[in-house]
Amino acid sequence: MSSHLEKLARRAERDPFFLGCFLALCAKGEGQTHAQLASALGCAHQDLVMLRLCRAPDAESPRFQADVDRIAARFHIDPDILLETVRRGQALFHMGAAGNEARGTLSAARDADPEKKD
Amino acid sequence: MSDSPQILRTSEQQAALHARLVAGDPVAPAELAAAFLDHLIRRLDRKHRSDLCGEAAGDAIMALIKNPKSYDPARGKTLGGYLYMSAEGDLLNLLRKEKRHFHKKEGDAVELGRHRGNHREEEADPALALIREEQVSTAKNELLPAVCAGLSEGEICFLELMVEGERRTGILAAACGLSGLPKNEQAAAVKRLKDKLKKRIERAR
Numbered sequence: 334m335s336s337h338l339e340k341l342a343r344r345a346e347r348d349p350f351f352l353g354c355f356l357a358l359c360a361k362g363e364g365q366t367h368a369q370l371a372s373a374l375g376c377a378h379q380d381l382v383m384l385r386l387c388r389a390p391d392a393e394s395p396r397f398q399a400d401v402d403r404i405a406a407r408f409h410i411d412p413d414i415l416l417e418t419v420r421r422g423q424a425l426f427h428m429g430a431a432g433n434e435a436r437g438t439l440s441a442a443r444d445a446d447p448e449k450k451d
Numbered sequence: 452m453s454d455s456p457q458i459l460r461t462s463e464q465q466a467a468l469h470a471r472l473v474a475g476d477p478v479a480p481a482e483l484a485a486a487f488l489d490h491l492i493r494r495l496d497r498k499h500r501s502d503l504c505g506e507a508a509g510d511a512i513m514a515l516i517k518n519p520k521s522y523d524p525a526r527g528k529t530l531g532g533y534l535y536m537s538a539e540g541d542l543l544n545l546l547r548k549e550k551r552h553f554h555k556k557e558g559d560a561v562e563l564g565r566h567r568g569n570h571r572e573e574e575a576d577p578a579l580a581l582i583r584e585e586q587v588s589t590a591k592n593e594l595l596p597a598v599c600a601g602l603s604e605g606e607i608c609f610l611e612l613m614v615e616g617e618r619r620t621g622i623l624a625a626a627c628g629l630s631g632l633p634k635n636e637q638a639a640a641v642k643r644l645k646d647k648l649k650k651r652i653e654r655a656r
Contacts, residue, residue: 335489341509350517351480386481388516400477407478 342385352404353385355422362425374418380408392423465530472519480516487531488512491538498605499542500630503549507542514541543608543626550612550622598651603627610648 345351360370371381390400401419405412468486471479491508495501511534515522522533599607605627612626623645624630624637632640 337488383481386484388477388480
């Protein structure tokens with residue numbers, strides 16, 4: 334697997350369009366390296382690079398399960414393990430987004446507090 | 452382990468992958484990147500010899516993944532041809548941006564030097580700088596279309612760099628894909644192209 338593809342997969346980890354974003358969050362939550370994540374998913378490291386570049390299944394879409402199955406079948410991994418990993422990654426992503434929003438609201442409220450101006 | 456990435460030799464294979472991308476197949480983005488990324492970087496690097504080839508190829512692939520309908524097979528280009536064209540455009544933009552950044556740094560340094568001398572008054576008037584910039588831009592807009600007719604993309608990039616005041620042989624050579632030549636041949640080819648473009652500019656005036 335080329336180093337360029339690995340670089341592109343790293344870039345995909347910053348974008349929730351890609352499965353790599355949720356896999357990275359999941360691995361980070363578990364304190365796993367890429368090698369450990371590949372092992373947990375039951376795939377080779379080079380397949381993990383490809384997995385990270387797949388489009389993330391949309392949890393709101395009726396195609397969600399079919400997309401998880403499609404990815405699992407393509408890379409010969411257990412669909413249940415992939416499903417659980419994707420769901421965990423997406424939950425962590427939404428928790429992070431909600432946390433950022435709450436921090437934004439709090440700081441806006443602090444800025445608007447007239448007593449703080451003195 | 453899964454199958455190794457497929458090399459898409461035929462336009463039918465490329466069209467099938469594009470159709471899967473449009474249909475939202477979750478595996479298609481990875482297969483597109485595996486099939487084209489290295490190939491694009493090699494092609495760009497052969498012509499432009501730049502460290503930015505990887506970034507430009509990545510940008511083109513990511514853009515197509517996000518907006519697969521930006522490629523229209525009915526226009527006659529293969530998917531590979533479209534990606535190359537898009538990546539080369541991205542690369543030329545990155546090269547221009549890098550050059551502008553470099554010039555800005557150089558300009559700041561020159562400005563600093565001038566302020567120590569006798570030109571403070573002139574440089575302190577931002578209106579003068581704006582007028583000069585406007586004059587250069589007007590000249591470029593009026594002249595360039597006539598001069599550019601019939602030139603290759605590399606020659607146009609070369610011309611734009613020339614008009615912006617670029618004088619370094621290496622950068623001018625890279626813009627039109629001459630970086631692979633030995634230095635003396637590069638210099639000669641750059642001079643020939645400069646002369647040709649200067650004549651065109653004279654004729655267009």
